[in-house]
Amino acid sequence: MEIDEVEKKRRYEALKEIRDEVINLKESPFFTTRVKPVIGEGSHFAEVMFVGEAPGKNESEMGRPFCGAAGKILDKLLSSISLPRQEVYITNIVKDRPPGNRDPLPEEISLYAPFLDKQIEIIKPKFLITLGRFSMMYVMERYGLAEMVDQISALHGKVFEAAMPYGLVKIIPMYHPAVAVYNRNFLAALLEDFKVIGEELKILSVK
Numbered sequence: 300m301e302i303d304e305v306e307k308k309r310r311y312e313a314l315k316e317i318r319d320e321v322i323n324l325k326e327s328p329f330f331t332t333r334v335k336p337v338i339g340e341g342s343h344f345a346e347v348m349f350v351g352e353a354p355g356k357n358e359s360e361m362g363r364p365f366c367g368a369a370g371k372i373l374d375k376l377l378s379s380i381s382l383p384r385q386e387v388y389i390t391n392i393v394k395d396r397p398p399g400n401r402d403p404l405p406e407e408i409s410l411y412a413p414f415l416d417k418q419i420e421i422i423k424p425k426f427l428i429t430l431g432r433f434s435m436m437y438v439m440e441r442y443g444l445a446e447m448v449d450q451i452s453a454l455h456g457k458v459f460e461a462a463m464p465y466g467l468v469k470i471i472p473m474y475h476p477a478v479a480v481y482n483r484n485f486l487a488a489l490l491e492d493f494k495v496i497g498e499e500l501k502i503l504s505v506k
Contacts, residue, residue: 332398345388348426379490392412
């Protein structure tokens with residue numbers, strides 16, 4: 300894909316603005332306890348965007364998403380469909396680590412979600428891959444699929460379509476890679492679900 304230099308600069312500056320806003324988010328309950336916020340990383344022109352839930356300990360220390368044990372699983376999954384990590388964009392709904400790696404609270408998701416919305420608007424991905432039930436619920440409800448929400452065990456690997464201002468997006472819920480860290484049986488399901496991404500990318504490439 301040929302990238303327009305003006306658009307490249309615009310997206311960079313827009314995402315940098317989000318980073319600065321998160322850094323200065325004094326309303327966050329994590330503002331005084333955070334090590335580093337985790338904004339996101341990857342291609343600003345990514346066709347595939349992964350949305351996790353919140354950073355873990357390693358991510359908070361490094362300021363990078365999915366750089367710990369779950370990140371190694373994600374790297375393996377990306378490799379299984381020959382999708383380079385640098386060609387996708389990876390982020391979370393909540394940009395700071397909840398204490399003890401607990402689940403994010405509804406009010407924390409509400410506080411941070413507008414930053415995710417802006418990231419999606421700027422990057423304009425063709426695929427939104429949600430990792431875990433919290434990101435699945437938020438993304439599906441946010442983009443008009445609330446009536447389809449179910450348990451992640453029933454929806455993982457399925458493809459849904461949502462209309463965005465810039466065009467149709469395919470939303471594919473998946474288990475969070477961390478589940479395979481604690482239970483290797485989930486790795487097979489994740490690998491199968493990633494094949495769905497691979498097949499969808501093949502379809503896109505011939506259009």
